[in-house]
Amino acid sequence: MSGLDDLYREIILDHYRTPRNRGELDPPAVRVEGFNPLCGDEIVVYLAVTDGVVTDIKLTGQGCSISQASSSLMSAAVKGKSVDEARAVIGTFKDLMMGPSATEPTPSELRKLGELAALAGVVKFPVRIKCATLAWNTLTQALDETSN
Amino acid sequence: MSGLDDLYREIILDHYRTPRNRGELDPPAVRVEGFNPLCGDEIVVYLAVTDGVVTDIKLTGQGCSISQASSSLMSAAVKGKSVDEARAVIGTFKDLMMGPSATEPTPSELRKLGELAALAGVVKFPVRIKCATLAWNTLTQALDETSN
Amino acid sequence: MSTFDPRLVRGDIAQLKRVVNGYPLTYLDSGATSLPPRAVVEAMDRYYALHHANVHRGVYQTAAEATALYEDARSAVARFLNAPGGASEIIFTKNCTESFNLLARSWGAANLTAGDVVLLTEMEHHANIVPWFQLRDAIGIEVRFIGVTDDFRLDLTNLDELLRGVKLVSVTAMSNVLGTINPIRELADAAHAVGALLAVDGAQSVAHSPTDLVAMDCDFLAFSAHKMLGPTGIGVFWGRQALLDAMPPFLGGGGMIGDVSVNGFTSAPVPARFEAGTPPIAEAVGLGAAVRYLEGLSMAHVAAHEAHLTADALTRLNDRFDGRVRIIGPSTVDRRGGVISFDIEGVHPHDISQVLDQHGVCVRPGHHCAKPLMKRFGLNATARASFGPYSLTSDTDALLDALDDAMTMFGA
Amino acid sequence: MSTFDPRLVRGDIAQLKRVVNGYPLTYLDSGATSLPPRAVVEAMDRYYALHHANVHRGVYQTAAEATALYEDARSAVARFLNAPGGASEIIFTKNCTESFNLLARSWGAANLTAGDVVLLTEMEHHANIVPWFQLRDAIGIEVRFIGVTDDFRLDLTNLDELLRGVKLVSVTAMSNVLGTINPIRELADAAHAVGALLAVDGAQSVAHSPTDLVAMDCDFLAFSAHKMLGPTGIGVFWGRQALLDAMPPFLGGGGMIGDVSVNGFTSAPVPARFEAGTPPIAEAVGLGAAVRYLEGLSMAHVAAHEAHLTADALTRLNDRFDGRVRIIGPSTVDRRGGVISFDIEGVHPHDISQVLDQHGVCVRPGHHCAKPLMKRFGLNATARASFGPYSLTSDTDALLDALDDAMTMFGA
Ligand SMILES: Cc1ncc(COP(=O)(O)O)c(C=O)c1O
Numbered sequence A, B: 001m002s003g004l005d006d007l008y009r010e011i012i013l014d015h016y017r018t019p020r021n022r023g024e025l026d027p028p029a030v031r032v033e034g035f036n037p038l039c040g041d042e043i044v045v046y047l048a049v050t051d052g053v054v055t056d057i058k059l060t061g062q063g064c065s066i067s068q069a070s071s072s073l074m075s076a077a078v079k080g081k082s083v084d085e086a087r088a089v090i091g092t093f094k095d096l097m098m099g100p101s102a103t104e105p106t107p108s109e110l111r112k113l114g115e116l117a118a119l120a121g122v123v124k125f126p127v128r129i130k131c132a133t134l135a136w137n138t139l140t141q142a143l144d145e146t147s148n
Numbered sequence C, D: 001m002s003t004f005d006p007r008l009v010r011g012d013i014a015q016l017k018r019v020v021n022g023y024p025l026t027y028l029d030s031g032a033t034s035l036p037p038r039a040v041v042e043a044m045d046r047y048y049a050l051h052h053a054n055v056h057r058g059v060y061q062t063a064a065e066a067t068a069l070y071e072d073a074r075s076a077v078a079r080f081l082n083a084p085g086g087a088s089e090i091i092f093t094k095n096c097t098e099s100f101n102l103l104a105r106s107w108g109a110a111n112l113t114a115g116d117v118v119l120l121t122e123m124e125h126h127a128n129i130v131p132w133f134q135l136r137d138a139i140g141i142e143v144r145f146i147g148v149t150d151d152f153r154l155d156l157t158n159l160d161e162l163l164r165g166v167k168l169v170s171v172t173a174m175s176n177v178l179g180t181i182n183p184i185r186e187l188a189d190a191a192h193a194v195g196a197l198l199a200v201d202g203a204q205s206v207a208h209s210p211t212d213l214v215a216m217d218c219d220f221l222a223f224s225a226h227k228m229l230g231p232t233g234i235g236v237f238w239g240r241q242a243l244l245d246a247m248p249p250f251l252g253g254g255g256m257i258g259d260v261s262v263n264g265f266t267s268a269p270v271p272a273r274f275e276a277g278t279p280p281i282a283e284a285v286g287l288g289a290a291v292r293y294l295e296g297l298s299m300a301h302v303a304a305h306e307a308h309l310t311a312d313a314l315t316r317l318n319d320r321f322d323g324r325v326r327i328i329g330p331s332t333v334d335r336r337g338g339v340i341s342f343d344i345e346g347v348h349p350h351d352i353s354q355v356l357d358q359h360g361v362c363v364r365p366g367h368h369c370a371k372p373l374m375k376r377f378g379l380n381a382t383a384r385a386s387f388g389p390y391s392l393t394s395d396t397d398a399l400l401d402a403l404d405d406a407m408t409m410f411g412a
């Protein structure tokens, strides 16, 4: 079961069982829905940006442990960050999901990842990568909408 | 080459090279076109029926030796016959094309077939059966139209 | 005489000899696709090695052989279904989904106009929903749904009302999520009584119980080869001869024409009219072999075997997990087949499937292309185990042990 | 480094070991379908034996393997074509014919209105004609044809005039009857200059010469696997990413949706949007293997080899029969490929093919699904010999001897 332990690290199960930042935000916060049409996972990201800073983020939706933990970890990682920093975190996370064949994260990037590094095990389970990235793609969309 | 000799009997090559009853008839003779969409063979049957008798039949069209010979043999076999007799010949010919697995033609039927018996070899070449039957299907249609 | 023995069937399936993650493969996803026996793959190999040629237009020996093999497959399918009009009613498509698109765009577009109603059910697969929405968006028909009761049956209490204005009822013979087997003959009679036709989605039924089109009295049937021990890349569309004869072509191209000029085209007779382009020839040969294989097993025996497996699995899931594994579907084998969807509080179907994979157990998580049904029951996904003729109760043993592990892991 | 040797290729083709009517099989019908090498059939066998599962929705090991193999095939095809946007521009259909139907009904129906012109050529295959007539009958577009000259070339003298009002030019890269290779880049430039798009029928070109979509600069490409050493049951549709992204779905069903409810559906991104239902998975694996096999031979070598065979055959047909065998197509290998149609006065193509079969020689008689072209030249049918990478000049020897016999028999 060593493979599975890599996927279901304790941090992930914790974020799955106790997701952070659940809930909704009222407008003017933007609301963006994300779907994984293949498996039915759904996520709704509510994003409040003021003066270039992610002042609040809330999430609703349903999905597997990976998609839920990933979204929870994401919300914790970007809340309070500047939009530029948030985009940088998205970039670092995406690199992580490209696996060891892509550019290895540098120590400083790994530090930036913090708890997110727990998601590194997903790379060994290619079909689950889509579960992990759903929230992040939805966040990108939400950031794009706030800057329109 | 024994197989081929069975297909290309002398009578068939003769009717192919010197087709009988080529030409057209003016109305009130009926005119019916037949196509073999798979191979492009075409035939046009002109049929004159008076008082229940096939008084004249003419043919135009293009096709392989089997389709041309079969139509020529057909025209010779039904010209001057009553419509009922013509339909009977069609039936006998169709039985012939069903091959030895169907009811064997009786001696009296074989006699009725006359020269048509030369087409019996076609049965061994299933893809050519459609070539041989095109004219006959077109004749059936023409007979149906004259009785309308 | 059938000598049906699931262990012999199992011996014919190469993939079931695989070891995955240290466990022998436990394949419980026949509802998604089935594992072909050696005879099916070998028939296709033999076809490519000896007879492959394009069909219908060739005079030479191998072209004649390929054509004969292709048409033999058509006859085999007609016999397997007891098609009232024989082989010329059998049309080869690429899958069950294309068959429904053919129905909607050929029969549907020619016979329906704005306001006409097509009646589906809430338990349909997207293959029998989306083409009708597409037709609705194109010509303004109405798409209506028969509901599903809390005990996973079609709600036929208001059928008379639902049938008002209906020209076609299109229903799955067996739900690919619930396992529910629908009353096809009853629906055929009800549809015909109001002058409507009945189309049946046979994707989940043809490989699991005998099909008799005469007894069913439906008007159209669609299914895929890959769910009945056959290859991918081929499906079947059956219709009554008179209906097919009156239908305009669907896809245009070679083989379906009568004549073509720079001014237009005419179309060929059925079935050629609906088989544009080079057909799935090797796949038809494989499907023919699958049909013969199933006939050799006898579909009645297959159905009995799968009913036994299903009853056993339902009982044991309930006994062992004491209600923590909730079955999404009828709880007994009365009018239900060997597709078992379930839900475990606190463990998402994806995670169930992931942990089960670690035990070599293959089950499918997701919406199973039946999102309206998922919405009906407030679910996003289920995990689904489904049987085939090669399944054994030992597969259920493996499933139960693996489920135990998943529930422990997630504390459910 | 390619080590291309047609005799080695021949050794890979099981069917070429057959003896028919006492003669070794002489296969000269690669234009209709090609004979797959062992590597292609074995790749599919291996797929069924080890990895078969439904793609895209499974979490377990074999489902992940099947999905990876299916997507690998997409990447292999993208590489083979030098597709500018990579794998996501590759859509798997059931054959070249479905690809053209997809183009006409998705792009065509969404982008054309009454009076818009689609410009074809008189040498098109029905697959690239009938779908446009169907669209014309549905929405009133005009279908126009570029003529063919007496020396079997596109008549481009009045191209400017023909292009008036044209939104799409759709042209075969190589005629399946004449062997003529058309000037694709020139047509792309001409089409683009008037704001039209260019679609290319690659059915006869992709297996016989290198394909470089960037150099061709066309906008759509359609072809079938079975003509390029691959299996039946799968075709390819390629389009520029931006064009595909803007196109509505064609067939509806599972896999192509974003969401479905009882009220309607939304569609998935490309390429999934155009792949409704269970795709031809094993066939994609076979196509991937065929692509790798062809890459191993190197398409440049294949093209050179077939040019050599064609030049030799054209010369020898002329020399031996002294004009009694009339070539329907260009008389030299300048811009022409290895498809040789011919006409013999006094011997119908069916009879030619029948007598040749007696010598084990496979050639195809008929209109080759190009009836407008047949009509252009006042023909009902031709006999057609066509080469593949496994063909040898000894095949031409057999052809010539058999033709001699046919002409003697019919006194021609
Ligand atoms: C030029 C051309 N286009 C299209 C096709 C159609 O291919 P398919 O029958 O595989 O759909 C063919 C082959 O028959 C062809 O030669």
Ligand SMILES: Cc1ncc(COP(=O)(O)O)c(C=O)c1O
Pocket (backbone or CB within 6 Å): C031, C032, C095, C096, C097, C098, C125, C127, C128, C172, C174, C175, C176, C201, C203, C204, C224, C235, C369, D254, D276, D277, D278, D279
């Ligand atoms: C009930 C039902 N209908 C239709 C389909 C569609 O079959 P295919 O994907 O082979 O077209 C399926 C399988 O996915 C099914 O289970």
